Amino acid sequence: MGGAALPLAGETPAPSVREENTATGPQLAVAGSWTLPLLAGCFAELEAEVAAAARSGRPWDLRGVRSLDGAGAVLLWRGWGHRRPAQLRLQPEHEAIFAALADAPTRPPPRQRQGGLPLTRALLNAADHAIDATALAGRLAIDTLGWLRHPATIAWRETSANVYRAGTKALPITALVGFLVGVTLSYLTSRELKTFGADIFVVNILGISVWRELGPMLTAILIAGRSGSAMTAQLGVMRVTQELDALSVMGISHTARLVLPKVLALALALPLVTVWTCLVMLAGGMLAARVQLGLDPLQFVRALPAAVPDANLVIGLAKAVGFGALVAFVACHFGLRVKPDTESLGAGTTSSVVSSITVVIMLDALVAVLFSDLGL
Secondary structure (H helix, E strand, C coil), X not given: CCCCCCCCCCCCCCCEEEEEEECCEEEEEEEEEECHHHHCCCHHHHHHHHHHHXXXXXXXXXXXXXXXXXXXXXXXXXXXXXXXXXXXXXXXXXXXXXXXXXXXXXXXXXXXXXXXXXXXXXXXXXXHHHHHHHHHHHHHHHHHHHHHHCHHHCCHHHHHHHHHHHCHHHHHHHHHHHHHHHHHHHHHHHHHXXXXXXXXXXXXXXXXXXXXXXXXXXXXXXXXXXXXXXXXXXXXXXXXXXXXXXXXXXXXXXXXXXXXHHHHHHHHHHHHHHHHHHHHHHHHHHHHHHHHHCCCHHHHHHHHHHHCCHHHHHHHHHHHHHHHHHHHHHHHHHHHCCCCCHHHHHHHHHHHHHHHHHHHHHHHHHHHHHCCCCCC
């Protein structure tokens, strides 16, 4: 068997395998440092040398190994044919790593195939989500009652931080998108109204559509994509880093400490952001009406209260509260379902955003049908 020259003082001995004659007979002595820096570049050659030595069936003596890491242990293990030699002498500190290799599977477990039709799997997945969402809603209700009974336990700091992150920091993007939507809506409707000489009715169209429909829904969609995804990612990372498990060990409720403050914060922040977005949308619409129709901004402002009944403001703000709580709930639901791997984290965040936007549009359509005769 090949060997290595004796190292000089201060040098790290190279890995080697050689035959030795002892009183009990010949054996294979392994010496040197079997670590990754010394194995790099000669891994295949050493593995072949170990495999050739293993075919002799002689005892192995690893007590001369200076240092051993995972790479060196795997090299020896693969050379032995993924099994421990019958006669093997080790240093006590190296016993654990070979015991772990012996317990590890030699090949990945077969991937379980999901049976049933795609529709059946989709229905089962939807039922699983519904069960988890119902359980989460129940825990939120219990923790809410606990907050009401013991107000000192309310996580005001966490709620305030979520209001800032989900509300205050979202003002620039909602203002930009709202202004552009207001300009576009006013410009397109002004061209049609100008044809019929009904220029002043642009105030009615903008006022009702912005305060009642576009403002709350557009704000909720932007918050779902921006803040909802961040909430899901935060809880998902806590799952990956086992912080959620640590909270469970300490007896701290996930919903009371993490979910409920997010739901409360977004239910408070979204109506305020909605008012801001609606005002900016109306400002954009007023600017476009000035350019397209020559409508005086002061006349626009004076006609707006009469064009928008108070019921539309109430409906719009009530929807914003519901949208905020719903977006946070869906985001936390998917965040808590993330598995401890990065692939599940990305998939959960994507599903959270898509589901939040879908649920917001469905709820908006339901409210529009139920209250179609109110405020018009």
